[in-house]
Amino acid sequence: MTQISKNSLYEVLEVKGGDFERGFAYGEAHKSLISRLLESHFEYYAKHLGFDKDSVLREASLFANPIREYSEEIYEELNGIAKGAELSLDHILVIAAFNEVFYPKLSKLCTSFAVHSLVTSERLSYVGQNNDEGVEPWLDGECVVLIKHTRKSAPDFITYTYAGAPAMMGINSYGLALCINALNFSSPRVGVPMLCVAREVLNQKSLEDAINAIARAKRAYSLNFMMGTPYEIANVEASPSGVQVMKSQSFVYHANHYLCPVEGYQERTSGEYYKNSNLRCERMGQLLRSAKFIDFEYLKNVLRDHEGHPYGICRHVDTKRPKEKEVGRLMA
Known part of the structure; x- marks a missing residue:
């Protein structure tokens, strides 16, 4: 379930439900922005590090198991984001692990x-x-999103982040x-x-x-x-x-x-x-x-x-x- 509020500088996307469900709603709502940000990242890696797209995706895939061992919840959220955005988990990890490379x-x-x-x-x-x-690499701030997670068994929270992260x-x-x-x-x-x-x-x-x-x-x-x-x-x-x-x-x-x-x-x-x-x-x-x-x-x-x-x-x-x-x- 999703709800969008426009009572701020940025739209606030509220996502509800289980871990995968919330991630899916996030990815689906910001599919276009996530794709634009990924394109920017791939161009940046190629220009400044000489990495092609396949190399970046292989590198990103290495972070999947450590995330799952640390938090099954976050792992499921990321899978949901990927599914909602019609991308692979590795694509979402390119955004989530950008800091570790660059x-x-x-x-x-x-x-x-x-x-x-x-x-x-x-x-x-x-x-x-x-x-x-x-x-x-961050599209001069065009990639910023506000996501509000509403949950029954854990604290609700709102985060300012980059689309897909x-x-x-x-x-x-x-x-x-x-x-x-x-x-x-x-x-x-x-x-x-x-x-x-x-x-x-x-x-x-x-x-x-x-x-x-x-x-x-x-x-x-x-x-x-x-x-x-x-x-x-x-x-x-x-x-x-x-x-x-x-x-x-x-x-x-x-x-x-x-x-x-x-x-x-x-x-x-x-x-x-x-x-x-x-x-x-x-x-x-x-x-x-x-x-x-x-x-x-x-x-x-x-x-x-x-x-x-x-x-x-x-x-x-x-x-x-x-x-x-x-x-x-x-x-x-």
Whole structure:
């Protein structure tokens, strides 16, 4: 069963029923957009990595079993998306596991925060971010969808994600909110794609359960998880070698470099990637620490901050640069 609401910037697709049924409704409703996104991905792989379509599909197929071992529910959802979109599961895995192949080539993506209710004027917790992405592979934001899952035996949730992907950012009916940031690692491995881990986080009823969901995954690559509930906030840096949890009773913030040491990986602290990420992270911390009071309006302005342009928290596409090298803000 599906229902579409147009009371927002993006249409909200509500899907109900079992795992496969919800996935099927999602895939069927966004069939055209999923196909367009796949075409963009295949072109990108061919242009920048020299991979033909068959090679990409073979690579994507390796992630199926780890996903199934991690969560039968997510595996069934992905099969449903594929069936609804009239594609193979491997096609959907190309989208779900895109990060595992290409994030080492991309950089400068996203800045996030979580603010505890103890330090906000409304006594509400906030989790937020700017979603920055490479312009070329993601169709300049045309591929974004909002999916609301309504279920009987698990938390309802809504996720902002890319057409065909299981989840990215979102919030569930237990008040658990999630934002994510790109992180690098030496190389991906066959395992659970990080967008599937994000989807599993939205299944959880508490912050500790969410942290455990990240920790128990055989993580294929790295991702930063910014999370909060009405009473707790935490940041989790997750890589194939481990997880690092940072909690606070004030605020936490993150960009695209590790704040904690990572076993088996030495991050470069020179070059544009680190400079870009470090400046955004420092600026976010400065704005949160210097605030006389923090509320919803203040945090919206934080995400609009242009200090340090072109390395600002609020990113704008530079039309003078090649599309394949350009990053821009899709959502705040």
